[in-house]
Structures are given as C-alpha cells and as structure tokens.
Amino acid sequence: MSLSNEALTGGFAEPVYNAQSVFKMLMDAMARPGTIQTVAPEVVPPAPLGLAAGAIALTLCDHDTPVWLSATLGKSAVPAWLGFHTGATMTDDRLEARFALAEAVTTLSSLGQFSVGTQEYPDRSTTLIQEIESLEGGAEFALSGPGIRDISMIAPKGLPENFLRVWNENRAQFPRGADLVLTAGxxxxxxxxxxKITATEM
Structure with missing residues (x-):
C-alpha cells in the first residue's frame, strides 16, 4: 500500500534542530506546570492533529515508542504520517503505549486505562497529548506542587466535565500515574x- 502525499509531507524542515527546540520547550513546560509554550517550527500534520501536538509527536516518538491514537486520529492519515517521519508503531493496547494522542472533544473516563508505571519504575507510564479548543478563555483552575511557586492559574477551554475527577484519580497513584500535555493550535x-489541580469559584 503506497503512502499518501499527506503522510510524506508536513514534517520538520530541519529535523534535528527543530526536535531539539521542541524538546527544550517540553522540558521547561514539565518543570513549570501550566506555563504556556508556543511551538515555533512549522509542521503540517494531517487533520485533525494540531500543530503543537504534531510537533511534540515528531519530537518524542521513535521506533521504540508504541503510540496509541484516538479513534478519529486512527482513521486519518496520522498513523502513516507518524510512521513515516518517526518510525513509531501504532498500538491498540493503551497499556502498551508510551505516548497517546487524542483530538479535541475526546472524552476519557480514566487515565488509568493507560500505563501508569510501577512503584519500581514509575517512568514506564504513558504521556497523553490531548488537543483542546484553547488554553485560555475557559474555567479557571489553580495549580500547585513541584515547579510552581505558590499558585499558578490556567483557564483551558474544552476540557471534559469529568476532568478534575479523572486528574485526581491519576494523581492519587503517585509516584505512578500518567502525565498530560494539553495542546491547542x-x-x-x-x-x-x-x-495538584483545584477548581476556582465561578
């Protein structure tokens, strides 16, 4: 089966330099939770995968990282695009996935359906890259914990109604648990x- 032109194009123009740039932003964003980062390199992933989600996937995925895709992404050109540009293989087994990608409006009942690592190896968990409508303009949440001085505020728009429950269940498993990257454009x-994420008063 031949690859479509959509799968062959739209990757990093300078793969090594661009991947290093995005990886540095990811490390900074993980060290400072809630800090909004802006991806500079231009990539054109197949719809409905967004630019930031696509750039992060190109940066993190390789032939040793099984990737799970939501149903809509799995039916698009995204599997072929990721396979061509990163060598990553797709998996239907959420527990096997090192990375998971979901487009906006995807509702997840629990992050525990993915790998949360083990007590001995908590790093063997899944990182979920979730596209949402916007990182601003939504309900406000207060963040606290490592990497945050006092309190940091975020207002993502398009999170599922059950987000806080899902997150609190995930956090309660520490040191196990999945990590989350929210993307928008x-x-x-x-x-x-x-x-720690707390809803603020309306």
Missing part, C-alpha cells in the same frame, strides 16, 4: 502527575 502546556 501551536500552543501547549504540561501537567505532570505531581501537579
């Missing part, structure tokens, strides 16, 4: 499993 922020 070319912007993203990171929520490592150590972050």
């Amino acid at each position: 070319r912007h993203f922020l990171c929520l490592p499993r150590t972050t």
Whole structure:
C-alpha cells in the first residue's frame, strides 16, 4: 500500500534542530506546570492533529515508542504520517503505549486505562497529548506542587466535565500515574502527575 502525499509531507524542515527546540520547550513546560509554550517550527500534520501536538509527536516518538491514537486520529492519515517521519508503531493496547494522542472533544473516563508505571519504575507510564479548543478563555483552575511557586492559574477551554475527577484519580497513584500535555493550535502546556489541580469559584 503506497503512502499518501499527506503522510510524506508536513514534517520538520530541519529535523534535528527543530526536535531539539521542541524538546527544550517540553522540558521547561514539565518543570513549570501550566506555563504556556508556543511551538515555533512549522509542521503540517494531517487533520485533525494540531500543530503543537504534531510537533511534540515528531519530537518524542521513535521506533521504540508504541503510540496509541484516538479513534478519529486512527482513521486519518496520522498513523502513516507518524510512521513515516518517526518510525513509531501504532498500538491498540493503551497499556502498551508510551505516548497517546487524542483530538479535541475526546472524552476519557480514566487515565488509568493507560500505563501508569510501577512503584519500581514509575517512568514506564504513558504521556497523553490531548488537543483542546484553547488554553485560555475557559474555567479557571489553580495549580500547585513541584515547579510552581505558590499558585499558578490556567483557564483551558474544552476540557471534559469529568476532568478534575479523572486528574485526581491519576494523581492519587503517585509516584505512578500518567502525565498530560494539553495542546491547542501551536500552543501547549504540561501537567505532570505531581501537579495538584483545584477548581476556582465561578
């Protein structure tokens, strides 16, 4: 089966330099939860995968990282695009996935459906890259924990109604647990499993 032109194009123009740039932003975002980062390199992933989500996937995925995709992404050109540009293989087994990607409006009942690592190896967990409508303009949440001085505020728009329950269940498993990257267009922020999230009063 031949690859479509959509799968062959739209990657990093300068793969090594661009991947290093995005990786540095990811490390900074994980170290400072809730800080919005803006992806500079231009990538054109197949719809409905957004620019930041695509750039992060190109940066993190390789032939040793099984990737789980939400149903809509799995039916698009994204699997072929990721396979061509990174060598990553797709998996239907959420517990096997090192990275998971979901487009906006995807609702997850629990992060525990993915790998949360073990007590001995908590790093063997899944990082979920979740596209949402926007990282601003939504309900406000207060963040606290490692990497945050006092309190940091975020206002993501498009999170599922059950987000706080899902997050609190995930955080309660520490040191195990999944890490979350929220993306919108070319912007993203990171929520490592150590972050406490509290809804603010309306």
